[in-house]
Amino acid sequence: MNYIERYVYAVKKHLPAHQKEDVGAEIKALILEQVSEEDDFQKIEKVLKDLGSPRKLAHSYRNQNRSLIGPDHFELYLDVLKIALKIVISINIFFGIVSFVGSLFVSEASLGLSIGTLFEDIIGNTISSALTTFGLVTLGFVVAIHFKWLDQNDEWMLKDLPELPKKPSKAGFSLRKTALETLGVGLGMAVLLIVLRLPWLAFDVGGSESDLTILTPANYAFYFPIFLGLLGFYLINQLIVIQQQGLSRLTLTLKILHSLSVVIVMFFMFFMEPAFLRVEDLTHLAELMGLNVSRLEEQINLILGVFLVLIAIGLGFDRYKDTKRLKKESSSHS
Amino acid sequence: MDRTTENLIIELRRGTLVMMVLSVCQKEEYGYVIVERLAKLGISVEASTLYPLLRRLESQDLLTSHWDTTDARPRKYYQLSEKGKTVLNALKQEWVTMQEEIEKIGELS
Structure with missing residues (x-):
């Protein structure tokens, strides 16, 4: 029983504190325009079902600016992430190989074990460094976006326009x-x-x-x-x-x-x-x-x-x- | 009608929904009536779409609102603000321009 109240309560549970009362009251008013608690179950069910699940309805009030990194900064984010990942992965592979070559002359381990350790080290270190890099870059962008460090005005100069990609020469010579x-x-x-x-x-x-x-x-x-x-x-x-x-x-x-x-x-x-x-x-x-x-x-x-x-x-x-x-x-x- | 066409029509309608809602709100109305008025005009909008939209337009200062608690059932009324009127006029003007442009394209083809 009390389906309407329960529905409204369920919606409010998914809303931020400052919206709970106002939105809750408005949704309740909307429902009561169509149905009352005294109506039969089927009628109440139809009205509530038409509104959708409480979670979905609450989210439709919250769906603005919900992305961690919005479309305005996403391209830049991807570029920075790619560069950072390339650097981190290269450094890991380079130092992995250097340490491997060095270990060949000092370690008494078998060759198979040395190669195994090499790949294990490189892959393990690369994955953990890549994940850390991903986290740090994302966190950096979230902070920068929050404090509006990346906001630019829309003014632009002709000279800032990107160069057209070079046409491949007739002979493809680079x-x-x-x-x-x-x-x-x-x-x-x-x-x-x-x-x-x-x-x-x-x-x-x-x-x-x-x-x-x-x-x-x-x-x-x-x-x-x-x-x-x-x-x-x-x-x-x-x-x-x-x-x-x-x-x-x-x-x-x-x-x-x-x-x-x-x-x-x-x-x-x-x-x-x-x-x-x-x-x-x-x-x-x-x-x-x-x-x-x-x-x-x-x-x-x-x-x-x-x-x-x-x-x-x-x-x-x-x-x-x-x-x-x-x-x-x-x-x-x- | 295939799915692509349906999706394109939905997108087109979604783009014009703000203009329609602002137009309806020239007179003070509450949410349920706005849904009904739009429905009578053949514009089907889910309450779960319209209510959050009303709130967004209010947060953009295009609508003003107040609760009327004199009745047994409290209702939240919305009405176009001064800024909303200006925006609505601009949107309507743009709509006319677009319509003319589409007609011109039609004449060319």
Whole structure:
């Protein structure tokens, strides 16, 4: 019984204190225009049902400015959040890898465990830092919006208008991208040469043929298909880029140079005499670092493995970014 | 009528609801009567939509209100304020302009 009073009470429960009495009285008056407590149940039920659930009705009084970050600031919020997340994630990955590489030479843990710890650390730290960043950025915006620090007047200058997105050139040539690509290929090849041939470790101990794991023919046979696969992936990637963007003479020259550099380095690595690093050299190095030889071998192989995985990830990411960029450019010019 | 059309019509009507409510409130009225007057004009508005709208218009100083407790049933009456009159005139003017523009577009096509 007393359905009307109970309905009004239920609505008031969901209203802020300053609205309770006034809105409650008004809703009660509205209901009593149509029905009274003396009416039969069906009639009362129909009127109350027509008004909707008490919670929904109360919320319709409260639905103004209910969002934490309103549409006026949402774009800026998203931009800041993206930048902050990118920085935090990059820092986590960078320090994760640095700490991992460092631990290879001091930790006695197995390789599998080291890799496991690496990913566990990176993923765990990244997730917790990302969540903290999300919370802090959101909180910062809520405070800034509350104190109206972000409110701008509507005055604007012509010079503040955003630049139009650059049209993709006929040949799709991007100086920045090509320079980065050249730098990436050059650095990658240099690191590979250094890691595989380790010329800086040659302590001039003299001549016997190496029997180190990383330099044995059997190990080369293991790595060769992987390198070949990566090279194939790289070349296919370049062909897709050319097919999507067209080709200028400069791009063509650079792509040929890149591909050639990869081929030359591979040839150098796999077909020239591997004579830089010998057991004596490695023993010497191990002594210097206070490690045993097998441990050092193990870690060098691991670094190589991680490096190959990073190249593969880099190539895949490059492909993804290119496709995304082209889609964006073509949609912004269509 | 398909769902998209229905939604577009609802949006269009929602956009004009304020103008309609302000027009009805030129004379002092209470909520239930406003719902009924709109209904008679073929404008179906749920009470759960109209009442919060009346309160919002009041908070924007477009309507004034007062409780009449002389009757056995207390009622809250709303009436267009001076600011509300100005806004209503501006909205009506805009409405006429839009109508003319739509007609012009119709003539072009």
